[in-house]
Amino acid sequence: MNTSHPGNVGATARAMKVxxxxxxxxxxxxxxxxxxxxxxxxFASGATEVLERARVVDSLAEALDGVQFLVGTAMTPRDFGPPCSAPRPLFEGLAARAPRPSLGLVFGSERFGMSNEDVYRCHALVSIPTHPDYGSLNLAQAVQLLAYEWRQALGGFPVQARTKPPELADAQAVQGLLTHWQQALVDIGFLDPAAPKKLMPRLNQLVNRAGLQSEELHILRGIARAMQKAAAQDKSPC
Structure with missing residues (x-):
């Protein structure tokens, strides 16, 4: 209602689209x-289709076409008017209704919020829980929060997983790594082949617990090569 900042309109379109x-x-x-x-x-950052579909009207009454349940946003408590609650319980209750009503969210102007007259048109009010000492939300931030809560009440979207899970190194490759590391540790003087104790079996258990991915195994092979190169340079005559 009466928005004065074009950036807020664009950011609101973006918040809605996501x-x-x-x-x-x-x-x-x-x-x-x-x-x-x-x-x-x-500020719309690609949400241009929301802007293209948007309507501009002269009154709240004109904006209510097709809306069955109207929710206003009010940070300041009102002495008279519809009940006010946090978004989540209200939206969860609306989403569970059968049939589910079509929802409309009303946001006031950046400077003055909602007028009493517009508040009285609403079926309910929501107030976003914020820190008691500072509850100032930008218009687009408020839209994003309420759009998220309503989407979650409707069931939400699945979290996007990786298209391809990482490939684990096979046992043969792991043994090749351990053989490489054994030689590299001998080359740098860390492992005494005459008294190996249980170093390599312990390293074997360590890499088994780690569940190395193929890329990680290649990194460790590269480290072993660098160790051997450094050891060879140290032994070379000046």
Missing amino acids: MGFDDLVLVRPRFADVLQQEETLA
Whole structure:
């Protein structure tokens, strides 16, 4: 409502897109061309389709088409009006309803928040829990937090895993590494082949516990080569 900063509009579009939402309605923004301004597009960071779908209207009433449950954002408690709660319990309750109502979130202007008249139109209010000594949230930050909470109430998105799990080194390659390390340790004088004790079996157990990946094994082979090269240089005549 009455947003005055183009950057906030762009950042809001970005916040919505990453949570899978695209229905943005601006009520009496300060600049009529805010959706096309350079700052808006820069802060949208690629979420241009949200801006392209966005509507600009003159009143909150015009923005409510298709909205069945309207939630306002209010940091300051009101003496009169709809109940206020934290976002998570409210959204979880709405998501569990059958049928689930279509949700609309109303954000006030950056400077003045929501007017009492607009608050009274809402079915409920949410207040984002913040540190009691400092609760100042940028408009786009508030949109991001509430969009995240609503998406989580709807089931969320799966965490993107690696497309290909790392490849573990096979036992033959591990034994090749240990043979290489044994010779390198002899070359630098760390291992006495006449009295090896249990050094190599212990190293064998160590690498087995580590579960070396193939790339890691190659790194250790490279270290062994560097050790042998350094030992050879030390033994070479000046």
